[in-house]
Amino acid sequence: MLKKYIISFLFLFLQYLVASQNASAIDYKAYGFIQPEITTFLNGDGRHDQSNSNQSIFVKGTFITYLNDGDQKITINTTGRIDEKDSERSYIDFQKLKYEQYFDDITLKIGNELIFWGVNESFNIIDIINQSNLAEDISGTKKFGQPMISLNYNHSYGNFDLFIMPFFKERIFPGRNGRPRLALEVDKSTVVYESSSKKNKIDAAVRYSTVYDDYDIGIAHFYGNNRSPELNVNPLSQKLDAYYPILSQTSLDIQSTKGAWLYKLETLTAKNGEERHFGIAGGTEYTIYGLRETTSDLGIIVEYTFDDRNDFAFNNEGVLALRWTKNDIKSTSLLAGLVADMSGSSNRFFAEFEQRIRDDLKVFIDMSINGEIDADDFTYAFEEDSQLTLKIAKYF
Amino acid sequence: MKRMKYVKIIFIVFTLFPFHLSAETAEEKGLRIAKASYENGRGFTDMVSDQLMILIDPKGNEVTREVSGKTLENLDPNDGDKSLTYFKTPKDVEGTVMLSHTHISDDDDQWLYLPALGRVKRISSSNKSGAFMGSEVAFEDFSGTDYRKYEWKFLGEEVENNETFYKLESYPNYENSGYSKRISLIDNLNRTHKLDFYDRKGELLKTLYLEDYVLYKDKIWMANTMKVENIQNKNITILKWLNRELDVGINKKDFEKSSILRLAD
Numbered sequence: 001m002l003k004k005y006i007i008s009f010l011f012l013f014l015q016y017l018v019a020s021q022n023a024s025a026i027d028y029k030a031y032g033f034i035q036p037e038i039t040t041f042l043n044g045d046g047r048h049d050q051s052n053s054n055q056s057i058f059v060k061g062t063f064i065t066y067l068n069d070g071d072q073k074i075t076i077n078t079t080g081r082i083d084e085k086d087s088e089r090s091y092i093d094f095q096k097l098k099y100e101q102y103f104d105d106i107t108l109k110i111g112n113e114l115i116f117w118g119v120n121e122s123f124n125i126i127d128i129i130n131q132s133n134l135a136e137d138i139s140g141t142k143k144f145g146q147p148m149i150s151l152n153y154n155h156s157y158g159n160f161d162l163f164i165m166p167f168f169k170e171r172i173f174p175g176r177n178g179r180p181r182l183a184l185e186v187d188k189s190t191v192v193y194e195s196s197s198k199k200n201k202i203d204a205a206v207r208y209s210t211v212y213d214d215y216d217i218g219i220a221h222f223y224g225n226n227r228s229p230e231l232n233v234n235p236l237s238q239k240l241d242a243y244y245p246i247l248s249q250t251s252l253d254i255q256s257t258k259g260a261w262l263y264k265l266e267t268l269t270a271k272n273g274e275e276r277h278f279g280i281a282g283g284t285e286y287t288i289y290g291l292r293e294t295t296s297d298l299g300i301i302v303e304y305t306f307d308d309r310n311d312f313a314f315n316n317e318g319v320l321a322l323r324w325t326k327n328d329i330k331s332t333s334l335l336a337g338l339v340a341d342m343s344g345s346s347n348r349f350f351a352e353f354e355q356r357i358r359d360d361l362k363v364f365i366d367m368s369i370n371g372e373i374d375a376d377d378f379t380y381a382f383e384e385d386s387q388l389t390l391k392i393a394k395y396f
Numbered sequence: 397m398k399r400m401k402y403v404k405i406i407f408i409v410f411t412l413f414p415f416h417l418s419a420e421t422a423e424e425k426g427l428r429i430a431k432a433s434y435e436n437g438r439g440f441t442d443m444v445s446d447q448l449m450i451l452i453d454p455k456g457n458e459v460t461r462e463v464s465g466k467t468l469e470n471l472d473p474n475d476g477d478k479s480l481t482y483f484k485t486p487k488d489v490e491g492t493v494m495l496s497h498t499h500i501s502d503d504d505d506q507w508l509y510l511p512a513l514g515r516v517k518r519i520s521s522s523n524k525s526g527a528f529m530g531s532e533v534a535f536e537d538f539s540g541t542d543y544r545k546y547e548w549k550f551l552g553e554e555v556e557n558n559e560t561f562y563k564l565e566s567y568p569n570y571e572n573s574g575y576s577k578r579i580s581l582i583d584n585l586n587r588t589h590k591l592d593f594y595d596r597k598g599e600l601l602k603t604l605y606l607e608d609y610v611l612y613k614d615k616i617w618m619a620n621t622m623k624v625e626n627i628q629n630k631n632i633t634i635l636k637w638l639n640r641e642l643d644v645g646i647n648k649k650d651f652e653k654s655s656i657l658r659l660a661d
Contacts, residue, residue: 029661031490062491062511062661077661095514102658105649116515152654159654211505211653216518259503259522289523290574297523329451329459329530331488359459362488395487 032061035393041179042369043384050179055084058391073100077114077145081136088175089135095145107152112145115163117207117220119255119264122319122339123281123305126251126266128222129205131169138180138382144169158210165203168225170242180382186231187239193225194245194273201225201246218253226272245273260287264303277312281305283319291324299323301337313378316342330356345374364391426548426564433586434543436617443467445640451531454630461485461529468651476500476542478651482659491661495653496521500544501570507653509660516656525574532602532624532633534574545570546578554581561589575601587617595628602626612642 039054046052063076077096083089098111115129130143147167153160170191174181195201203224210217226247231240249270256263265282283303291298300322307315321337336351353365366389373383420428449461462484470477476498483492491511498504504521524536546566554563561581568575576598581590588606595601606619622635649655 029490031487033488064661073658075661096661100658107658114514118515119518154649154652154654209654214505216653255518257505257518257520260520262518262520287520287523289526289572295527297526327527327530329453331486331530356486356488359485360487393488395490 026065026067028063028065030061030063031396032059033393033395034059035391037389037391039387039389041384042386042388046179047381047384048176048179048181048183050177050181051085054086054179056089057082071102073102074098075100083135086135086175086178086181088172088178091133091135091172093133093144095143097145105154107150107154109148109150109152112147113150114143114145115148115150117218117251117253118266119216119253120266120281120283120303121264121285121301121321122283122303123314123317124266125279125281125305125307126220126249126253126268128227128247128249128251129163129165131171131227133172135172135174135178138174144172158208161205161207161209163203163205163207165205165224166200168199168201168203168244170199170244171227171229179387180385182231182240183381184233184238184240187234187237187241190234190237190239190241191229192241192243194243195225199225214257216255216257218251220251220253222247222249222251230273247272260289261285275309277307277309279305279307295327297325297327299325304342318342331362332356341377345377346379347371347373348379360395362393362395364393365389366391422550423548425550426566427543429550429562429564429582429586430543430546430548430566430580433582433588434541436586437541438469438616440467440612440616440618440642441469442644442646443469443640443642444644444646446638448634448636448638449529449531449533450634450636452632452634459486461531466646466650468646468648474500476504480651480656480659493656493659495651495656497651500542507656509656511661516653516660522572524570524572532626532629532631533635536568536570536573536575537604551579556581556590559583585617587619600627602628610640612640616642 035058037056037058039056041052044052058079058081060079061077065074066072067074075096075098076094078092078094080092081090094112095114096112098109098113101108116127117129118124118127124141130146132140133142133144134140136142146165146169148163148165150164151162173186176185193199193201201224203222205220205222205224207218207220224247225244229242229244231242234241247270249268251266251268253266254264262285264284265280267280269276269278281303283301285299285301287297287299289297302318302320304318305314309315317339319337319339321335324334326332332355334351334353338347338349340347348371349369351367354362356362367387369386370379370383373380444466446462446464449463451459451461463481464484465479465481467477467479478497481494483489493509495507496504506519506521507516508519509516521535525534527533528535528538545568547569549565551563551565554561561583564580564582566578566580574596575593576596577594579592580588582588587609590606591604593601593604603625605623607623608620609617610620611617618637618640620637620640624633626632
């Protein structure tokens with residue numbers, strides 16, 4: 001409830017700021033896109049009786065304005081989806097709804113924001129500020145805006161960030177008709193927190209980041225409700241009960257850029273509830289420019305992730321991918337690769353193609369094919385969810 | 397006083413024997429003209445402008461890309477300028493921001509913010525010969541304007557359209573260039589008018605024409621139109637600088653990695 005009041009207040013405040021400007025002086029940018037999507041599932045009906053097809057419409061809108069000669073900035077960035085089959089996948093989110101004030105070396109930011117930490121292409125293990133929307137994308141790369149007050153201090157030695165984050169948001173999982181989805185539903189009525197303030201706990205994080213020669217380095221600490229809950233089967237309801245422990249995570253991320261070679265590393269140590277764990281993920285990306293005397297580039301990406309928790313879903317995984325960029329007027333590109341559990345219990349092939357077909361139209365074709373998956377693997381529930389998705393984005 | 401005398405003597409010796417000047421080798425003369433031509437465009441401190449990039453294929457199809465950018469001149473003569481570019485069209489890349497710290501002998505440092513990813517990535521800049529945004533302009537054409545990136549040679553004078561130009565040959569001295577050599581025509585105000593690029597095999601690849609020269613701050617010549625004709629694939633790229641302003645007083649900190657987010661969506 002409080003959150004709604006604050007969002008309304010923020011809206012009014014932003015309106016006031018805009019209105020207080022000389023009308024002719026307002027310079028703004030507004031753009032976005034609408035993207036219908038059609039998915040067909042290659043194994044027919046799903047393991048949990050889901051349909052063999054789905055349709056969906058995704059939208060994104062962005063509005064930015066600078067006030068007082070650029071000393072203040074307002075950003076509104078909204079995404080939303082209407083999904084034919086899964087009501088959990090239909091949503092609207094203010095990814096960014098923020099007011100920024102720029103002082104000489106300090107930036108003050110209030111409102112919803114997306115903060116990305118890390119350097120890897122695939123395994124973004126240290127990225128923790130924003131909650132994931134697994135209904136939107138089961139791999140967790142799609143995030144919700146996180147309300148925050150944040151301060152950035154830009155010193156010649158590097159950047160210092162402080163984040164104060166109220167209003168924890170629970171993770172969103174695919175619903176009954178979602179595909180892919182977990183074998184059991186996540187019960188929204190039985191959520192338990194370690195913190196006595198539950199979802200009202202105010203989370204905090206600090207980060208230091210700097211660029212030194214060919215190195216981009218970040219060190220961060222997060223303390224708050226873990227974005228990722230523990231899920232336990234409730235034998236009575238036959239649903240999954242979610243438990244959110246308190247997470248205290250310290251992380252380091254480094255990228256080294258040496259000519260056509262990029263070397264990437266993310267590592268963390270964290271106390272999750274009572275237990276401490278360690279994780280490391282990294283790899284390399286090498287690009288061949290001007291492939292066979294054409295204007296195309298070919299990038300080769302190899303990444304690996306390790307986590308010392310035996311019961312953790314991604315404790316020993318590797319990815320090998322190729323990224324082909326044609327560098328033509330149509331911005332044609334293809335990313336394809338293999339994600340494999342190195343202990344050999346699951347693997348998945350994926351391909352993502354994109355091309356601009358008109359100045360304001362872009363087509364995307366995504367494919368995901370699951371290989372053999374062991375019955376005890378976390379992704380076993382998705383084994384029959386190999387899919388082909390066609391998306392066409394119309395830009396405004 | 398004694399020293400003054402020596403200086404006088406040396407001065408006299410030099411003025412008495414002007415043939416010393418003609419002893420300048422073709423390489424020295426080439427370097428001198430290239431340096432003067434480069435310095436013609438220096439001293440701007442900082443710069444803002446909007447740019448249009450028009451791509452034309454052999455069938456006459458035309459696509460226009462719009463970006464706006466700012467550049468900070470590096471007053472350290474041994475290091476390169478910094479630039480920040482904001483992409484407006486095509487619409488699917490609107491909101492993309494690129495920051496580039498150029499260097500004279502090393503690879504440039506480049507960071508890219510892509511709205512679809514919502515993160516700032518450090519990218520490799522070793523793709524010198526790669527096409528910029530699907531155009532006929534290579535990355536090295538932007539970052540390689542410093543005369544020290546080439547070995548020079550004066551070839552002679554050439555008359556074109558009743559105007560006499562210095563004709564210079566240059567060879568890139570950095571790795572991964574897509575060119576074996578370049579031939580430039582420079583006028584007596586040290587402005588480059590035409591530049592032929594030869595590919596690695598030694599074949600003529602493309603010709604760059606620099607037009608619409610404008611004199612800024614009474615001393616800086618900048619071309620506001622550049623046209624690249626690719627001889628091999630017949631594509632044409634036209635670059636236009638609009639609303640170019642120099643010495644506007646941009647904060648140095650705007651060109652740091654963390655400032656990309658102030659521009660980003």
